[in-house]
Amino acid sequence: MKVLQSEYKLCLSCMEKHRVDLVTVVEQNIFKGEKVDFTAVYEYCSNADTFSETEDMIRANDLALKDEYRKKTGLLTSEEIRSIREIYGISQKDLATVLDWGPATITRYENHQVQDTAHDDVLRTISSNPKWFLGKLENKEDCLPSKAYTKYRHKAKEQYSKQRNQYLRDAIYAIYANFEDESITGGVGLNLDKVIEAINYFAAKVINLYKVKLMKMLWYADALNYKRHGKAITGLVYSALPMGAVPEGYDQIVLLDGVNFDVVLYDDIAYRFKPAPYFTVRHLSGQEIEILDKVILELGD
Ligand SMILES: [Zn+2]
Numbered sequence: 465m466k467v468l469q470s471e472y473k474l475c476l477s478c479m480e481k482h483r484v485d486l487v488t489v490v491e492q493n494i495f496k497g498e499k500v501d502f503t504a505v506y507e508y509c510s511n512a513d514t515f516s517e518t519e520d521m522i523r524a525n526d527l528a529l530k531d532e533y534r535k536k537t538g539l540l541t542s543e544e545i546r547s548i549r550e551i552y553g554i555s556q557k558d559l560a561t562v563l564d565w566g567p568a569t570i571t572r573y574e575n576h577q578v579q580d581t582a583h584d585d586v587l588r589t590i591s592s593n594p595k596w597f598l599g600k601l602e603n604k605e606d607c608l609p610s611k612a613y614t615k616y617r618h619k620a621k622e623q624y625s626k627q628r629n630q631y632l633r634d635a636i637y638a639i640y641a642n643f644e645d646e647s648i649t650g651g652v653g654l655n656l657d658k659v660i661e662a663i664n665y666f667a668a669k670v671i672n673l674y675k676v677k678l679m680k681m682l683w684y685a686d687a688l689n690y691k692r693h694g695k696a697i698t699g700l701v702y703s704a705l706p707m708g709a710v711p712e713g714y715d716q717i718v719l720l721d722g723v724n725f726d727v728v729l730y731d732d733i734a735y736r737f738k739p740a741p742y743f744t745v746r747h748l749s750g751q752e753i754e755i756l757d758k759v760i761l762e763l764g765d
Pocket of ligand 1: 475476477478479480482509510511512
């Protein structure tokens, strides 16, 4: 038994005024055939050596038991279910609507009722697959309040785009897993944060920055830094194509969050890079920025 706090008040166990302790006790209970250890909260009366529970404590203790059971059997806890719902800022009732579940289902799962594994899988999918959830949401547009629907949809799209960006980054790093030879990576591993910053830095200072010039500037920055300081800046690996040095994964890199461009007609369709709004340098060192400035001076007009 652990005392959390004590308070001088009327004790409901012995009906006298004294210091009543708020305590936690580790208990064991059987739930659905599983032996579960959980932490329960009680008020403790030292006069009568008795534990008592308020309404709130009864609810909390019941939830603690069930959450420990869920942890033990690999189900989402009530708190995890709540967090998944909060990713999309969606109400308990509206989420139930989207999933075609009874209106109080989510509320119950976040409180006293343990979900079955089929529903648990659905809840996990909402968290792991925002695109799937977006589809579900769009199917239920007519059943949701329109203002709320707009908010949920915005959140779902935001999640989806975040995830897409993560996949993209993973894919680029996967391509680079093949390049271990220091002589082609310039002695550093790929650093996409630095790549994105270098692109933004160039875009902020060079008018009409198109693909060929950008790639040339990146290559030159890495080469120059290698020559002066013994290692490249970005870790990009360049292959020599007729148009110049092209970084591996270039097509994916330009789609990353933080890389911004206007699509313009310039002979053909072309990407003109522009700095991200509120762009600031956070990953590149002062020494690296000096190199970028030198590159802009030489190639940036
Ligand atoms: Zn008492």
